[in-house]
Amino acid sequence: MVLADLGKRITGAVSGLVRSDVVDDKALDNMLKEICAALLEADVNVKLVQSLRKSIKHTVSASPPGPQRKRLIQSSVFNELVALVDPQTDNLFKPKKGRSNIIMFVGLQGSGKTTTCTKLARWYQARGFKSCLVCADTFRAGAFDQLKQNATKAKIPYYGSYTETDPVRVSKEGVDKFRKEKFEIIIVDTSGRHRQEEELFREMVQIHEAVKPDQTIMVLDSSIGQAAEAQSRAFKESANFGAIVLTKTDGSAQGGGAISAVAATKTPIVFLGTGEHLLDLEKFDPKRFVARLLGMGDVQGLVEHVQSLKLDQKDAMKHISEGVFTVRDLRDQLGNIMKMGPLSKMAGMIPGLSQMTQGMDDEEGSNKLKRMVYICDSMNDRELDSDGKCFVNQPTRMTRIARGSGTSVREVEDVLTQHRMMAGMAKNIAKMKKAGAGLPGMGGGPGQKAQLAAMQRKMAAMGMGGAGGPGGAGAAGTGMPGMRDMDMGGIMNALGGMGGGAGPGAGGLDMQGVMRQFGSMMGGMGGGGGGGRGGRR
Structure with a gap:
C-alpha cells in the first residue's frame, strides 16, 4: 500500500x-x-x-x-x-443514467493514464453503465494499440484512428459517435504532457473545448514526489480538472508528494490504482485510507472487494446446507481465496493484520496456497467428490497424490485434515437448520431461525461457502500463532460475518479469527516453492 x-x-x-x-x-x-x-x-x-x-x-x-x-x-x-x-469539496461528479457522461483524462507521460482509463470504464460497466473509450492520444507511438488491447480484454467498445493525427478531431468524432449510440460513460484518453510543453497544453485545452467533458480527471503517479505539486498546479490552471486518480500506489514510498498536490489544488482523490490488472482500482475514501494507513483496517473495502469478485458458490452453499462438504468444495474455496488478491492487499483491509504480516512475502503465501490446489488437482474425480474417508482406508492414495503434485505426504495430510474440519462445520450447520425447523420449543424458535437465515444471507452475499470455526482468542498482540494447519473454516466464518449483525469486531467480523487464520496460513504448510501439477488418475 x-x-x-x-x-x-x-x-x-x-x-x-x-x-x-x-x-x-x-x-x-x-x-x-x-x-x-x-x-x-x-x-x-x-x-x-x-x-x-x-x-x-x-x-x-x-x-x-x-x-x-x-x-x-x-x-x-x-x-x-x-x-x-480530504479537500472537503461537495461538488463531486456523479454520472447519471440515461445520458452521456463525458470524462476526460489528463496527466504526465508514463503516469498510467491509458490503463487507468480502461480500469475506470470497466468499473462503471460493472455498475450497470454502458461504457466506452476514445483514444485521443495521437502523439505517442503505440498509444491506440495499447488502448485497443486493454479495451478488448475488458470487452469495452473503443474508438481511435491510425491515420488521423489531429487529436481534437479524433476526440470529437469519437464522442459524437458514442453519443449517437447512447453510451452513458464516454472516457477520452489524451496524450501525456509536461507543464513546460506549451503546445501540448494548448492542444489539451482545445480537446477540452471540443468534447466539453462533464468531468476532467488528472492521473498522478504516486512516486513522483514533490514534483506532483507544481505539475498539478499547471494542469489545474489549464484544464481545471475536478478529480485526481493516484496510480502505482502498490509500490510507492513517496506518496506524500501526491498528498501535497491534493492540498495545493483543493481537488479530491477519487480512485487509487493499486496494481497492473484491470480490477486493481479502488474508490478512495479519506477516512478509510487513513485507517488502513495506520493499521486500523478497512472492513467496508474488504466487503466491497470480495463482493466485486462475484464468486459462484451455489453448489457449495447447497452442499453445506445439506451437511455435505467434499474435497472438491475445499478446492473451490482455495481458489476463491486466491482470487481475493495478494496478502499485502488483504492485510491493509483487516485491522491489525498489516502489523502481523510485516516482512511476509506475497509470493511465499501464494505458493503455499498453490501447493494446496496442486494437491487437490492431483486427485481423481472419485476422490474429489468423496468425504475423504477413502484416504483413511487406503493411505497409499496420499503417497500417489504427493508424487503427482510435487509435494510431501505431510502436506497432503494437512489438506485432508483441513477438509475434515470444514466437513464437520457443514454437518453442524445442517443440524442447526434441522433444529431450527423442527424444535421451536427447545432453542430452535423464530429467533434461531432468523439468526441462521441471516448467517446464510451473509455467506451468500460474500460469495463464501463456509461458516463456523473457532473465533481465535488471544491472536491480537501475540505475534503469529503457532498453528500448523490453515483453518479455512475460520477464514470462511470470519468473512461470512461481514454483512453485519452481532459478533466481535466491526460489523460482526470476527477480527481475531481472521488474523489467526491468515497467520496460520502463512506459517502452516511445510515445503518451499511451487509444486508441479500432477496428472489425474
Whole structure:
C-alpha cells in the first residue's frame, strides 16, 4: 500500500506515547517530532507538515493529563491526517443514467493514464453503465494499440484512428459517435504532457473545448514526489480538472508528494490504482485510507472487494446446507481465496493484520496456497467428490497424490485434515437448520431461525461457502500463532460475518479469527516453492 512505511512510523509514535505512564508536553513534542519527520521523508510538503503539527498541539495542549488525553491524541492525529487528503469539496461528479457522461483524462507521460482509463470504464460497466473509450492520444507511438488491447480484454467498445493525427478531431468524432449510440460513460484518453510543453497544453485545452467533458480527471503517479505539486498546479490552471486518480500506489514510498498536490489544488482523490490488472482500482475514501494507513483496517473495502469478485458458490452453499462438504468444495474455496488478491492487499483491509504480516512475502503465501490446489488437482474425480474417508482406508492414495503434485505426504495430510474440519462445520450447520425447523420449543424458535437465515444471507452475499470455526482468542498482540494447519473454516466464518449483525469486531467480523487464520496460513504448510501439477488418475 502507498505510504506503508509512513503508516508504521506514525502508528509506532502514537502507540509509544499512549503506552507511556505520563503524557506530558515533552512526550507530546517527541511524538510530533517523529510524525513530522516521517511525513517529510514521505515527501509531504513542509508547510502542510507544520500546519499539522500546530493543529495537533493546539488541540491536545488544552486537555488535562490522563486517559482522556491519550484518546484525544489518537483522534487528533487521525483527523489531521484525514484533513491532509480530504479537500472537503461537495461538488463531486456523479454520472447519471440515461445520458452521456463525458470524462476526460489528463496527466504526465508514463503516469498510467491509458490503463487507468480502461480500469475506470470497466468499473462503471460493472455498475450497470454502458461504457466506452476514445483514444485521443495521437502523439505517442503505440498509444491506440495499447488502448485497443486493454479495451478488448475488458470487452469495452473503443474508438481511435491510425491515420488521423489531429487529436481534437479524433476526440470529437469519437464522442459524437458514442453519443449517437447512447453510451452513458464516454472516457477520452489524451496524450501525456509536461507543464513546460506549451503546445501540448494548448492542444489539451482545445480537446477540452471540443468534447466539453462533464468531468476532467488528472492521473498522478504516486512516486513522483514533490514534483506532483507544481505539475498539478499547471494542469489545474489549464484544464481545471475536478478529480485526481493516484496510480502505482502498490509500490510507492513517496506518496506524500501526491498528498501535497491534493492540498495545493483543493481537488479530491477519487480512485487509487493499486496494481497492473484491470480490477486493481479502488474508490478512495479519506477516512478509510487513513485507517488502513495506520493499521486500523478497512472492513467496508474488504466487503466491497470480495463482493466485486462475484464468486459462484451455489453448489457449495447447497452442499453445506445439506451437511455435505467434499474435497472438491475445499478446492473451490482455495481458489476463491486466491482470487481475493495478494496478502499485502488483504492485510491493509483487516485491522491489525498489516502489523502481523510485516516482512511476509506475497509470493511465499501464494505458493503455499498453490501447493494446496496442486494437491487437490492431483486427485481423481472419485476422490474429489468423496468425504475423504477413502484416504483413511487406503493411505497409499496420499503417497500417489504427493508424487503427482510435487509435494510431501505431510502436506497432503494437512489438506485432508483441513477438509475434515470444514466437513464437520457443514454437518453442524445442517443440524442447526434441522433444529431450527423442527424444535421451536427447545432453542430452535423464530429467533434461531432468523439468526441462521441471516448467517446464510451473509455467506451468500460474500460469495463464501463456509461458516463456523473457532473465533481465535488471544491472536491480537501475540505475534503469529503457532498453528500448523490453515483453518479455512475460520477464514470462511470470519468473512461470512461481514454483512453485519452481532459478533466481535466491526460489523460482526470476527477480527481475531481472521488474523489467526491468515497467520496460520502463512506459517502452516511445510515445503518451499511451487509444486508441479500432477496428472489425474
